[in-house]
Amino acid sequence: MSKSTDGQDLTLVGPGTVMGEMMRQYWIPAALSSELSVDGDPMRLMLLGEQLIAFRDSSGRVGVLDHQCPHRCASLFLGRNEHDGIRCVYHGWKFDVDGRCLEMPNVPPPQDFKEKVRAKSYKVRESAGLIWVYMGARAEAPPMPMLEALFVPEQDLTVTILQREANWLQGLEGDIDTSHFGFLHAGHINPDDFEEGHPARHTVSNRAPEYKVTETDWGTMYGAFRPETDGQMHWRMAHFCLPFWTQTPNADFADHVVAKAWVPMDDTHTMLISIYGGRAKGATYSSSKLKSGGGIPGADGLDYLPNTTDWFGRWRPVQNIGNDWQIDREAQRSNKIYTGIRNIVMQDQAVTESMGPIVDHTKEHLAPSDVMISRTRRRLLNAARAFANSGTVPSGVDDAEVFFNARAGSYYADAKLDWLEAYQDKLKTAIRWRAPSQQAAE
Incomplete structure (x- = not known):
C-alpha cells in the first residue's frame, strides 16, 4: 500500500470507509447524559460523518436516529419531543427511540402502513455519565468496553x-x-x-x-x-x-x-x-x-x-x-x-x-x-x-x-x-x- 492510501484508510471514518466500518463495531461515547432532558429539545449529533438527532423521551430513554424523517426527509431536529416519541412537524409522523413509526396522522386509517416504516436508529446505553451509541450492523450489540x-x-x-x-x-x-x-x-x-x-x-x-x-x-x-x-x-x-x-x-x-x-x-x-x-x-x-x-x-x-x-x-x-x-x-x-x-x-x-x-x-x-x-x-x-x-x-x-x-x-x-x-x-x-x-x- 502507498502512504497516501494508508493515510486515507487511517483517517476517513464515514459509512463504507475502512476505518469507519471498524469503529462501528465498538460502542462509541457520544454525549454527556446531562445534555438531554426528559421531553427536552432534540440535539443535533454528528458521529462518524452521520447527521443524527438525539432525544430523551418521556420515560427517560434516549433515542439516536437519522435526523431525516423517513417520510419526506424533513429534519427531526425540528420535531416535537412528546409522549414517548419524536413527532415530525411536517406531517405529524411520530417515532419512538427505536425508530418505530407510532403514528401517521395525515394518512386515513384504512391506508395506514406505520408498521412498515422505521426511522434509522442506533442502539443506546448510558454509563459513566455518558450516552453511548452502537452504530454497527449486529442485531445484538457487543459488550461495553471494560475500560x-x-x-x-x-x-x-x-x-x-x-x-x-x-x-x-x-x-x-x-x-x-x-x-x-x-x-x-x-x-x-x-x-x-x-x-x-x-x-x-x-x-x-x-x-x-x-x-x-x-x-x-x-x-x-x-x-x-x-x-x-x-x-x-x-x-x-x-x-x-x-x-x-x-x-x-x-x-x-x-x-x-x-x-x-x-x-x-x-x-x-x-x-x-x-x-x-x-x-x-x-x-x-x-x-x-x-x-x-x-x-x-x-x-x-x-x-x-x-x-x-x-x-x-x-x-x-x-x-x-x-x-x-x-x-x-x-x-x-x-x-x-x-x-x-x-x-x-x-x-x-x-x-x-x-x-x-x-x-x-x-x-x-x-x-x-x-x-x-x-x-x-x-x-x-x-x-x-x-x-x-x-x-x-x-x-x-x-x-x-x-x-x-x-x-x-x-x-x-x-x-x-x-x-x-x-x-x-x-x-x-x-x-x-x-x-x-x-x-x-x-
Missing part, C-alpha cells in the same frame, strides 16, 4: 468534553507522543523548579527519553524510560486502546485511572471525551505544583464558547484557530510560557489543528521518538483492513475485558528488570476499579 475508568462510581469521576477542528488521528497521536511534553508544555521550566521525586521533573531533566513499544491485545503500549543514578529506572507507561482510546501517563501509576476517547464527528472534527477517576481524579501535569507553590505556567483554566444547535456547535473552546488560540507572543519571547498559549490542553489543540484538517502523512519525517505513533498506525491499519477484507472482528469488540489490563502512569522500577515484567508487577499492586462481575469472581 477501568467506566467502573469508577460516577460521583468519583471527572468527565470533560472538548471539540477539536482536526482529524481524530491527529489528536490521538498527540496523546501517545510523550516527548513533546518537555517542549510544548514545559519548555520554559527547569528541573529544579520541581520538588525531588515529582513525576514531571523527569520530563524536563531529560527531554529526549528512550522508548519500549509493543503491540497488545487492546492496542499498543509504550514505556518511556529515563535511568536514575541509584539503579532505578523511571518509567512513563501509556496506551492506545482500539479503536480511538488513549491512556496518558500524567500521574502516579498506583492510583491513576484515565480513559480518553478521540471520537470522530466527521473526517475533520473530533470530540475529545476525557474520563478521570479514583483517588487521582482529574490528575494531570496541568495541575502540577512547582516549588513556588503555583501551577505550571500556561495551565490556566479552559474557557468555552456558548453551545449552539449547529452540527458543530457543542463544546467549542474560546481559544481557537480563528483567533490563533490567543497566542501571547510577549509571553513566548520572555519564556514565561514556552508556546505563548495559555492552557496545556489548548497547546495540544493548537499544534494539531495547525497541521490542517487532515494532515498529509507523506510530508512527515518520523524520528525514533515517534515509534509509538508508527506502531499504532500499523496496528490500526491491520485491524481495520482485516475486518474489511475478511470480516475478522477487531480485538476488544467481543473480548471487551482485554481493556482492563491497560493502566497508565509513572513509576520507578529496578533498572535490571524487564519492562513488561515491571509493568505487570506494578499492575498487581495498583489500586484497581473492577466491574461487579470481576469482584464476584475474585
